[in-house]
Amino acid sequence: MKAFKFWSLLILAALCLATLPALAQAPEAGITLLPASQTGSACEGTQKGYALALTNNTGSNGTFTLTYTSVWVISGPASLTVANGATGNFNVFVDVPCGSASDTATIAAAGNGANASATVTTTPATSGWIAAAAQPQNGHVDNVAVGWNGFIWDVTGYGSNANVRKYSPVTDSWTTVGTGPTFGINHARSGCKYLHNYQFKVFVYGDAVTTNFTGLWEYRLDADVWTKKTPSGTAPAQTGIYMPALVTDEETGYCYITGGATASGGGTLTTVYRYNPATNAWLSALPSFTTARNMHASFVFTRPADNHKLLCVVGGDSGGTALSSTQCYDFTTNAWNAENADLPALASTWKSMGYSPLRQIGLNWQLWLGGGMVGGAASRALSYYDVNAGAWVAAGNFPGTARYRATLARLENELYVVGGTTNGTNWTGLTDRKIECVGCPIPTWVGSIRMGYGGTVKASIAAVRYVSARVSGAVVDATWTLPDLTTVTTSTTAGVRGMAMASIPRTLSGDYQVCVTNITAAGYSYNAAYNSLTCQTVNVP
Numbered sequence: 001m002k003a004f005k006f007w008s009l010l011i012l013a014a015l016c017l018a019t020l021p022a023l024a025q026a027p028e029a030g031i032t033l034l035p036a037s038q039t040g041s042a043c044e045g046t047q048k049g050y051a052l053a054l055t056n057n058t059g060s061n062g063t064f065t066l067t068y069t070s071v072w073v074i075s076g077p078a079s080l081t082v083a084n085g086a087t088g089n090f091n092v093f094v095d096v097p098c099g100s101a102s103d104t105a106t107i108a109a110a111g112n113g114a115n116a117s118a119t120v121t122t123t124p125a126t127s128g129w130i131a132a133a134a135q136p137q138n139g140h141v142d143n144v145a146v147g148w149n150g151f152i153w154d155v156t157g158y159g160s161n162a163n164v165r166k167y168s169p170v171t172d173s174w175t176t177v178g179t180g181p182t183f184g185i186n187h188a189r190s191g192c193k194y195l196h197n198y199q200f201k202v203f204v205y206g207d208a209v210t211t212n213f214t215g216l217w218e219y220r221l222d223a224d225v226w227t228k229k230t231p232s233g234t235a236p237a238q239t240g241i242y243m244p245a246l247v248t249d250e251e252t253g254y255c256y257i258t259g260g261a262t263a264s265g266g267g268t269l270t271t272v273y274r275y276n277p278a279t280n281a282w283l284s285a286l287p288s289f290t291t292a293r294n295m296h297a298s299f300v301f302t303r304p305a306d307n308h309k310l311l312c313v314v315g316g317d318s319g320g321t322a323l324s325s326t327q328c329y330d331f332t333t334n335a336w337n338a339e340n341a342d343l344p345a346l347a348s349t350w351k352s353m354g355y356s357p358l359r360q361i362g363l364n365w366q367l368w369l370g371g372g373m374v375g376g377a378a379s380r381a382l383s384y385y386d387v388n389a390g391a392w393v394a395a396g397n398f399p400g401t402a403r404y405r406a407t408l409a410r411l412e413n414e415l416y417v418v419g420g421t422t423n424g425t426n427w428t429g430l431t432d433r434k435i436e437c438v439g440c441p442i443p444t445w446v447g448s449i450r451m452g453y454g455g456t457v458k459a460s461i462a463a464v465r466y467v468s469a470r471v472s473g474a475v476v477d478a479t480w481t482l483p484d485l486t487t488v489t490t491s492t493t494a495g496v497r498g499m500a501m502a503s504i505p506r507t508l509s510g511d512y513q514v515c516v517t518n519i520t521a522a523g524y525s526y527n528a529a530y531n532s533l534t535c536q537t538v539n540v541p
Contacts, residue, residue: 028057029057029058029059029114030057030058030114030115030116031054031055031056031057031058031064031109031111031112031114031115031116032054032055032057032116033052033053033054033107033109033116033117033118034052034053034055034118035052035118036118036119037118037119037120037121038050038118038119038120038121039120039121039122039123040120040121040122040123040172041096041122041123041124041125042094042096042122042124042125042170043096043124043125043127043435043436043437043438044096044097044098044099044124044437045096045097045098045438046095046096047093047094047095047096047170048093048094048096048122048170049091049092049093049094049168049170049171049172050091050092050093050094050120050171051089051090051091051171051173052089052090052091052092052107052118053087053088053089054080054082054087054088054089054090054109054116055082055086055087056082056083056084056085056086056087056088056112057084057085058084058111058112058113058114059084059112060084060112061081061082061083061084062081062082062084062111062112063079063080063081063082063111064079064080064081064082064109064110064111064112065078065079065109065110065111066078066079066080066090066107066108066109067107067108067110068092068105068106068107068108069105069106069108070094070103070104070105070106071100071103072094072095072096072097072100072103072105072122073094073095073097074092074093074094074095074105075092075093075095076090076091076092076093076107077090080109091171092105092107092120093170094120094122096122096124096125100124101123101124102121102122102123102124103121103122104119104120104121104122105119105120105121105122106118106119107119107120124437125435125437126435126437127435127436127437128434128435129382129396129397129398129399129432129433129434129435130399130432130433130435131399131400131430131431131432131433132167132169132172132416132431132432132433133167133172133173133174133431134174134428134429134430134431135154135165135167135174135418135419135429135430135431136165136174136176136429137159137160137161137163137429138159138160138426138427138428138429139154139157139159139165139418139419139427139428139429139430139431140154140156140157140158140159140185140419140427140429141157141158141159141405141406141419141420141421141427141428142157142158142186142187142188142189142207142243142405143155143156143157143158143159143188143189143406143407143418143419143420144156144157144188144189144190144191144202144204144407145407145409145416145418145419146191146193146202146221146409147409147410147411147412147414147416148193148200148221148411149200149221149222150168150169150170150411151166151167151168151169151411152166152167152169152409152411152416152418152431153165153166153167153177153202153221154166154167154407154418154419155191155202155204155219155221156180156181156186156188156191156204156219157185157186157187157188157189157407157419157427158185158186158187158427159185159419159427160427161179161180161185162179162180162181162184162185162186163176163178163179163180164176164177164178164179164180164219164224165177167416167418167431169411169414169433174429177224178224180226181213181217181219181226182212182226183210183211183212183213184210185210186207186209186210186213187207187209187210187242187243188204188205188207188213189207189243189244189245189295189405189407190204190244190245190246190247190298190407191203191204191246192246192247192248192255192256192275192277193248194248194253194255194277194278195448195450196253196277196278196451196452196538199220199222199223200220200221200222201218201219201220201221201277202218202219202221203216203217203218203219203229203246203255203275203277204216204217204219204246205217205236205240205241205244205246205257206239206240206241207240207241207242207243208238208240208241208242208260208261208262208263208264209240209242209263209264210240213240214239214240215228215229215230215235215239216228216229216231216235216275217229229280230280231275231280231281231282232279232280232281232282233281233282233283234282234284234285235282236257236271236273236282236285237271238260238262238269240262241257241260241261241262241269242260242261242262242263242264242265242294243260243261243267243294243295243317244257244258244259244260244269244294245258245259245260245294245296245297245298245313245316245355246258246298247298247299247300247311248300249300249309249311250300250533251309252276253276253277253278254274254275254276254277254283255274255275255276255277256272256273256274256275256286256298256300256311257271257272257273257274257275258271258272258289258296258298258311258313259271259272259289259292259293259294259296259298259313259316260294261292261294265319265320266294266295266317266318266319266320266321267292267293267294267295267296267316267317267318267319268292268294268319269292269294270288270289270290270291270292270293271285271288272285272286272287272288272289272311272329273285274286278539286311286329287329287334287335287336289313289327289329289336290327290336290339291318291323291325291327291339292318292319293313293315293316293317293318293323294316294317295316295317295351295352295353295405296313296314296315296316296317296323296351297313297314297315297316297353297355297367297369298311298312298313298314298355299311299312299314299355299357299367299385300312301357301365301367301387303342303387304387304388305390306332308330308331308332308333309330309331309332310328310329310330310331310342311328311329311331312326312327312328312329312342312343312367313326313327313328314326314343314346314350314355314367314369315346315349315350315351315353315369315372316350316351317351317352322349322350322351322373322376323349323350323351324345324346324347324348324349324350325339325340325345325346326339326340326342326343326344326345326346327339327340327341327342328341328342328343330342343385343392344391344392346383346392347383347392347394348374348375349373349374349375349376350369350372350373350374350375351372351373351404352371352372352373352404352405353369353370353371353372353373353374353404353408354369354370354371354372354406354407354408354409354417354418354420355367355368355369355370355408356368356370356408356409356410356415357410358384358410358413358415359413359532365387366384366385366386366387366393367384367385367387368382368383368384368395368408368415369381369382369383369384369408370382370398370406370408370415370417371398371402371403371404371406371408371417371420372404372405372406373404377402378402378403378404378422378423379397379402379404380397380398380399380400380401380402380403381394381396381397382394382395382396382397382398383395398417398432398434399432400417400430400431400432401422401428401430402422403420403421403422403428403430404420404421405420405421406418406419406420406421407419407420412447412464412532413436413530413532414433414434414435414436415433415434416431416432416433416434417430417431417432418431419431438530444463444464444471444474444519444521444524444525444526444527445464445519445526445527445528445529445530445531445532446461446462446463446464446516446519446528446531446532446533446534447462447463447464447532448460448461448462448532448533449461449462449514449516449533449535449536450536451512451514451536451537451538452538453506453512453538453540454506455506456503456504456505456506457480457503457504457505457506457512457538457540458501458502458503459478459501459502459503459514459536460499460500460501460502461476461478461492461494461499461500461502461514461516462498462499462500463476463494463498463499463500463519463521464498464532471494471498471519471521471524472494472495472497472498473493473494473521473522474493474494474498474500474519474520474521474524475491475492475493475494475500475519475520475521476491476492476493476494476500476502476516476518476519477489477490477491477516477517477518477519477520478490478491478492478502478514478515478516478517479514479515479517480504480512480513480514480515481512481513481514481515482504482507482508482510482512483508483509483510483511483512483540484508484510488504489517490502490503490504502514506540508540509540509541510539510540511537511538511539511540512537512538512539512540513535513536513537514535514536514537515534515535516528516531516534516535
């Protein structure tokens with residue numbers, strides 16, 4: 001009997017121990033550096049960035065020395081302070097030289113008597129489309145995205161939240177930078193961009209379906225501030241327009257709101273509204289085009305054959321019927337030409353696409369379409385109108401999943417397909433990127449010119465060797481034309497961010513124009529054919 005009780009108690013004790021929760025395993029003492037190994041690629045003459053995390057479990061706070069061993073040039077912080085039990089994040093950047101196959105760099109951390117290391121292997125990239133990192137929280141659909149200051153910014157759209165996010169092509173990662181507008185998630189779909197006095201702004205218009213999202217709104221990327229605008233002049237008849245196509249005239253800065261619908265559904269409008277961000281004023285509307293459409297594309301460009309500036313609408317939906325037609329307004333004749341007379345009709349019906357102009361390296365402007373509903377089905381299709389050749393060119397497919405109601409954004413000479421939906425119900429954070437490698441020797445060119453004024457008239461000129469990779473120490477020569485048509489020349493050295501800050505005295509009122517004439521940098525060769533723009537103008541009161 002006693003033996004029975006003994007074994008019964010023993011079994012009961014074992015069962016009780018088995019039901020106790022497992023004790024949390026203590027972290028391994030020392031430090032860890034993760035990921036332990038990474039691989040990546042970037043174009044020759046550019047940088048590839050990698051994100052690493054150092055975790056401190058040494059038992060005390062510490063400052064850890066970071067050292068780098070590599071054949072190629074690698075840069076990163078010299079040290080990192082991390083509290084005990086915490087993790088510190090940092091980035092390293094590898095310069096990809098010309099004519100080398102690959103390199104593996106070792107990053108070593110040491111401190112508090114502990115050591116850890118990680119490796120990054122980098123190879124030269126080639127031009128073409130690749131899948132980029134996806135947005136957090138599945139991104140947005142009907143979104144507005146733009147390229148600025150080395151990043152792609154997803155400004156607004158419909159999703160799990162209205163957060164503003166930006167993508168770094170160097171580190172292939174997204175970061176949340178703002179909480180979005182007060183009216184929350186929405187179906188803005190397209191926007192206009194405007195750079196003035198060092199402020200970068202995006203304008204969107206009420207979508208006809210979102211509460212409190214009416215009229216014109218401005219988002220300042222440089223300050224993360226949303227503002228509802230109250231322009232002078234005659235506002236659009238509708239306080240909300242569903243799925244119009246907004247487009248910026250990059251010469252004048254004007255924002256055009258083309259087409260759309262008065263409610264959710266296919267296009268019902270043929271209107272073209274015009275807004276001037278410089279004066280915060282609605283200008284007189286353009287005449288209406290022929291076929292009502294929304295979910296379409298819109299472009300402003302100058303036709304090389306006769307130097308006529310055109311505003312064109314492309315594809316879309318008219319009252320539930322998908323379109324393949326195009327139509328262009330000629331600013332020289334102040335009239336709409338016949339449909340398909342300036343831009344040929346698309347090869348198939350195409351709506352809910354992303355759209356963006358792009359200047360391919362060494363070539364003239366191209367007008368790109370990406371994704372959307374092509375022939376009635378979700379698509380990965382890419383196509384562009386070659387402004388020089390006067391023809392549409394099929395450009396294959398982007399690598400990601402077929403989707404529509406995404407946006408197509410340009411950063412320097414690269415394109416990005418951002419967000420959208422794969423099935424009309426859920427939104428997605430998928431991102432596809434068109435890499436454009438320039439090869440060796442590496443040229444420099446003008447990536448952007450930002451102008452402003454105060455006591456002087458200023459121009460911030462980006463000397464670029466590739467998307468978001470700028471050339472510090474480059475000497476930028478420029479010619480300024482003053483309001484009285486006299487000229488002044490400046491020669492300015494770019495700082496560590498590759499930005500040359502040129503300025504001249506503010507002596508007159510009127511238009512000041514700056515034109516870059518040359519960029520000099522050791523190991524580089526200036527080629528104006530690659531410029532995103534060569535001249536910029538600011539009006540000084």
